[in-house]
Structure formats: structure tokens, C-alpha cells
Amino acid sequence: xxxxxxxxxxxxxxxxxxxxxxxxxxxxxxxxxxxxxxxxxxxxxxxxxxxxxxxxxxxxxxxxxxxxxxxxxxxxxxxxxxxxxxxxxxxxxxxxxxxxxx
Amino acid sequence: xxxxxxxxxxxxxxxxxxxxxxxxxxxxxxxxxxxxxxxxxxxxxxxxxxxxxxxxxxxxxxxxxxxxxxxxxxxxxxxxxxxxxxxxxxxxxxxxxxxxxxxxxxxxxxxxxxxxxxxxxxxxxxxxxxxxxxxxxxxxxxxxxxxxxxxxxxxxxxxxxxxxxxxxxxxxxxxxxxxxxxxxxxxxxxxxxxxxxxxxxxxxxxxxxxxxxxxxxxxxxxxxxxxxxxxxxxxxxxxxxxxxxxxxxxxxxxxxxxxxxxxxxxxxxxxxxxxxxxxxxxxxxxxxxxxxxxxxxxxxxxxxxxxxxxxxxxxxxxxxxxxxxxxxxxxxxxxxxxxxxxxxxxxxxxxxxxxxxxxxxxxxxxxxxxxxxxxxxxxxxxxxxxxxxxxxxxxxxxxxxxxxxxxxxxxxxxxxxxxxxxxxxxxxxxxxxxxxxxxxxxxxxxxxxxxxxxxxxxxx
Numbered sequence: 380x381x382x383x384x385x386x387x388x389x390x391x392x393x394x395x396x397x398x399x400x401x402x403x404x405x406x407x408x409x410x411x412x413x414x415x416x417x418x419x420x421x422x423x424x425x426x427x428x429x430x431x432x433x434x435x436x437x438x439x440x441x442x443x444x445x446x447x448x449x450x451x452x453x454x455x456x457x458x459x460x461x462x463x464x465x466x467x468x469x470x471x472x473x474x475x476x477x478x479x480x481x
Numbered sequence: 482x483x484x485x486x487x488x489x490x491x492x493x494x495x496x497x498x499x500x501x502x503x504x505x506x507x508x509x510x511x512x513x514x515x516x517x518x519x520x521x522x523x524x525x526x527x528x529x530x531x532x533x534x535x536x537x538x539x540x541x542x543x544x545x546x547x548x549x550x551x552x553x554x555x556x557x558x559x560x561x562x563x564x565x566x567x568x569x570x571x572x573x574x575x576x577x578x579x580x581x582x583x584x585x586x587x588x589x590x591x592x593x594x595x596x597x598x599x600x601x602x603x604x605x606x607x608x609x610x611x612x613x614x615x616x617x618x619x620x621x622x623x624x625x626x627x628x629x630x631x632x633x634x635x636x637x638x639x640x641x642x643x644x645x646x647x648x649x650x651x652x653x654x655x656x657x658x659x660x661x662x663x664x665x666x667x668x669x670x671x672x673x674x675x676x677x678x679x680x681x682x683x684x685x686x687x688x689x690x691x692x693x694x695x696x697x698x699x700x701x702x703x704x705x706x707x708x709x710x711x712x713x714x715x716x717x718x719x720x721x722x723x724x725x726x727x728x729x730x731x732x733x734x735x736x737x738x739x740x741x742x743x744x745x746x747x748x749x750x751x752x753x754x755x756x757x758x759x760x761x762x763x764x765x766x767x768x769x770x771x772x773x774x775x776x777x778x779x780x781x782x783x784x785x786x787x788x789x790x791x792x793x794x795x796x797x798x799x800x801x802x803x804x805x806x807x808x809x810x811x812x813x814x815x816x817x818x819x820x821x822x823x824x825x826x827x828x829x830x831x832x833x834x835x836x837x838x839x840x841x842x843x844x845x846x847x848x849x850x851x852x853x854x855x856x857x858x859x860x861x862x863x864x865x866x867x868x869x870x871x872x873x874x875x876x877x878x879x880x881x882x883x884x885x886x887x888x889x890x891x892x893x894x895x896x897x898x899x900x901x902x903x904x905x906x907x908x909x910x911x912x913x914x915x916x917x918x919x920x921x922x923x924x925x926x927x928x929x930x931x932x933x934x935x936x937x938x939x940x941x
Contacts, residue, residue, distance in 0.1 A: 383640075383721040383740050387621060391662045393538045393636035413535040418635045425720045426620045432864035436719060438620035440861065440899075442627035443529055444522055444576070445608045445751075447894035447931055448861065463522070465535065 383425040401470040410466050417461035486595040497577050498604035500528020501797045502789025504560045505804030506602050511568040513812050513819050518570040526560040530797045534634045579927035593936035600784045600811050607790035610749035611899045612850050615857045616715030621722035625651045625745030638664040640741025644725045646670040648843035649747030657698045668737045673843045674709035684838025687831050748794045756925035758785045764918030767837050769845035771922045778810035799832040850906040860900045862893025870907045879912025881921040891923050894931050
């Protein structure tokens, strides 16, 4: 196997929910109403962010708000914890910090 | 900016946590005529074990909670009923991050607030107990609890081909739940050997139906399940996990291809708030962790009561009992009539005997941790290696808080929740101590969750 291509997560149930759209690194993506930000991102791509203290990407770990591995940036600045924040229509999420940020 | 202080009733009991322990504690207090406040991080009450999906999800309780569905529904119904009747105050999506002098500091979506209390019941639950293995920082490695939450609350599997590894009841349960939901499981790797599991049978027999359910699940896993495994490492590319390397009980090296790994060794009590509240702790060798000291009802002293997995890792049924007992103790101390708890105490003894049997059957893998190669990442938050922890302990002193101060193990954003037990083993080994408990106890610090600076600002 050569790692994950496309999304990491697999939907096994509850697929009849309303689709919603959000921007991930400027690209329009689709999620389902009721998804967390973590689910929304990881059904589209393999990782949430770059680790600050190592070379690897990160994709969350505990999903219960304890490990703090899944904090990501939004385009307008504030960060959010992906596992405990519901995704909302029109969110502009980043898996990398913007290059024009100091 | 000011931090508002909530108006409060004359006699205010606050419960932190709305899992099985917190719900039963709230119900017991409400039955005695009090109006407690329940603060919880979740959007809906139930805790992690009986976590409810968001609105718009349609799977029935039997699908979500299996054989425990009726218990889950009973708890949800009881809690929602109390809230609807105005008999308790529910503060969902709020994390208590600090407490002192009878005031809690809670942070939620709408900012932060101070909540005063006369009595405090902490029902803070537990997290997965994690042992690092080489490569566990790769994307696609999750705690077992994370994988169960993903399935229950989001209807997703964390990968297309999953290896589950570690030990404890959740290992088998989660494998069964994922298979039933249609996920592909490549292997279930248990670091506990069969001999230790069999030795625990007399204790496990005190809850025969529970023990048999576990055995039946195990049997259905068939050849996917391996006991007595040594985990060697996780292989990954930039996009994530590709395989787990392990040795089977006969010592043969194996490699199992996968794109996700679930790891966990039973549970670790979430004790930070109990620590800030001034509770005394003792190292418990059976559960291989520091646990708060209380009397049999859950009294920690100074108006603080503990219940549920944040106190003793008895599981959901034990948490319901402990929640009722802590509330009964609180009522009795306030001079109010309440249940006497004698029958519940008997039940608790039986549940504790079973839980200690489970803890012995599926032990913390101390030898595996002590043998970790120096280059293994121990702290996922800041990339601190096992070698760095050993070196810090050797140079700066073999004590948990010193190693944190000097080497940052336990100072990252999870505040040591996922590395402190492994770090304690490495520190103890470096100091020449036989037991991890001899390495000292890592003290909790407020805020117990990362908190925006704005939550602490006050107007002059």
C-alpha cells in the first residue's frame, strides 16, 4: 500500500443527510449536515494539518477534545478544534497556514 | 471584556460531566429537591460511552449501543426529562478549565463564565490509556475510543483497512462493532497474553453474562484476533499509515498492511479537576495509574465528591452506581434526606472486583514501553522522543515533574494525558525504580484545556 489517496474516512451509515459546501484551502468541497469539521475534511483529504514539531502531517487522534491534535486554521484567522466543531455551509478552512501571514 | 459570574441558587451543587455518573448524580439530587447545574463538554448528555449523534442522524439505539441500548435510552430520557422540567440546569458545550475557592471557570462557545458552588461532584470520565509505539504520530493512527466515537456519532470508519491494537475490553468490542457496520478489519492485536487472561477468570465470573458476551465477541473475531502480541512499529508515507509491524506470541515477525490503526490499553481516569480541587492521590498498581483517594461513597473532602471513571475505572454500569452514591453522600452531608446507598455499595464491590479482574487480564504493557527505541516519539504534541526523556531523567533527576519542567514531556497541549504514563515508566527505569509510581505524580495545572487568552481577560 502507498498511503491514503483522496479521503481517509469511509462513510458506513447516515449518508442521507443534506449536502453542504465548504472551502478547503480555497477548493470547494462537499460534506453532510451534522458532520464535524474533522469528518468533513477527512472524507475529502488524508490529513488536517502539518505537525509543528515534526515532518509529518496530522489527522486528529482522540476525537473527544482531549488530545488537541486537530486544531486547524480558518481563512479569516481564528482556529477551531475540528473534532468538536460542526461544519457549517460556507466555512473557509485551511490545512496549511496562509503564505501571506507573517 | 469581563468574565460573567452566573446567578446561583442559595444552595448550589455543581456536577461536571453528563455521562452515566453525572446523569445519575443529577437525578438523585433533583429527587431530593435541589436544582443542580450540570456542565458538560458534549452537545447532548450521555458521555462518551452513550454519546448521541447530532440532529438528523437516524440509526436507532440498538444499532448505536448494541446490548447496552436500553441503558443508554434510560439515561438520555432521564436527563432530558429533568432538563425539560427545569429541575436541573444544563450547560452543554462548556469545558471547566479551572477551579478555586468554590468557583469554577467554564469556557464555551459563547465565551467564559464563573460558576460558584457549595458542593462539587466531579464525574469527568476517562480517556483512552495510550502506550506509544514507534510511528504512532503518523496520520491515520487514532485511539480506540476515537474510532468508536467516529462510528457512533458520525457513522464513519477511520480507514478502509483497519488494524486495532492494544488491550482491554474496547479492543474486542470495537472490532465487533466495526465489522458489523461494514468496515474492513485487517487484524486485532492484543498485547495481553492468554495466560494472564485465564488467570483473571475467577474475578470475571462475578459478572457472568458480561464475561460471556466478551468471550462470544472474541470467538466471532476468529483468526483476526491475536493474543500475546508485541507491537514493533507503524509504517507510514506522507499521506499516512501503510502497515503495522508486530511479533506474534511465538516470536515470529509479521507485517499487516492497513491505512488506519486504532490504539488503546483500556482507560485512564481524567483526574485534572480533582487534582485542582485538592484531592489526594495514590498510585494504583492494578490500573497502573494515579487515582484520587475518596471514601466508599465518593467523598474526597472539602465539599468535593467524585464518581465514575474519573475515580475508578468500573465502566458505565459502575459509573451509574457511583453517581448515585456521590449524590447520596452530598445530600447526607448537607443534612438532607436521600437514599442510604447500602444496596448500591454492595453492587459497587462486585463491579469493582470484575473491573480489577479486567485490569489484570489486559494489563498496561510496561515492558514494551520500557524497551522503546530512543528515537520513538513519546510526546505526540511536541515530538519529544523516548531517548530525550531518558536523558532528561538521567541528567535532571528521575521524577515526573522535573522531567516535565526540564524536558517538556507532559507540557504540550494535551498536558501529558497521552504520554505521562509511558514517560513515568521511562523515568522509573532510568532511576532504577521497579514501579512507575516511584517516578512521582505529574501535577495538573490550570487551565486543564487550552483556552483562548480572551477567556481570561477582565476589565479594570
